[in-house]
Amino acid sequence: MAIDYKNEYFQPTDYDLEQIIKELMLWFSEKKSLLDHITLLDNFTFTVVKVNTSHKKILAVGNFNSINIDNRRIESSNSEFYKKIDKYAELIEYTRMPSIISQNLDPDNGMDTDNVYSFLYGKSVYNNIINSEYTDHISGLFYDNINAKKYLSGVMLKHHKAYTFFYNYSKENKLNIANRYFFEKFKYK
Secondary structure, eight states: OEEEESSSSOOGGGSOHHHHHHHHHHHHTSOOOTTOEEEETTTEEEEOOOOOTTOOSOOOEEOTTOOOOOTHHHHSTTSHHHHHHHHHHHHHHHHOOOOEEEEEEOGGGOOOHHHHHHHHHOEEEEETTTTEEEEEGGGSHHHHOHHHHHHOOEEEEEETTEEEEEEOOOTTOOOOHHHHHHHHTTBOO
């Protein structure tokens, strides 16, 4: 069964899930054929895309969790990353202590570790001439922001229940060898 939406970006609380389930169960109480469909609550269209009578379950396929991912949340000069770097730059300069930004990524906001990697290290670029992909370091926060390059030792993310560390490879990084070794087990792979 395929799921499609009339209005793809919606608030789940605006719809009665119990009502959707009840109407779907009623609809499935009768035998269905390929491409049979039903639209519920003027937004959700369920379509039979394959029939296999040997199975006793229904498999739903579709864009379940469509999120409008906007990388400007972290890439904007008004993002929390930039604000924290600028806020603590003077203190880090004075104390010469390492600085790590810790961030809990909400799974519902659509951001993941790959987005943060691109933001910190630069976007991947594909070169057709040499048939290879490389990272454009010019656009990465660790490379194009003077305060990040000088004062930010790394970024620690919590995403779902996993932790990922992004090391700043600048020669000005203030993490000592013991710290580097500790964070190695969380390093982005």
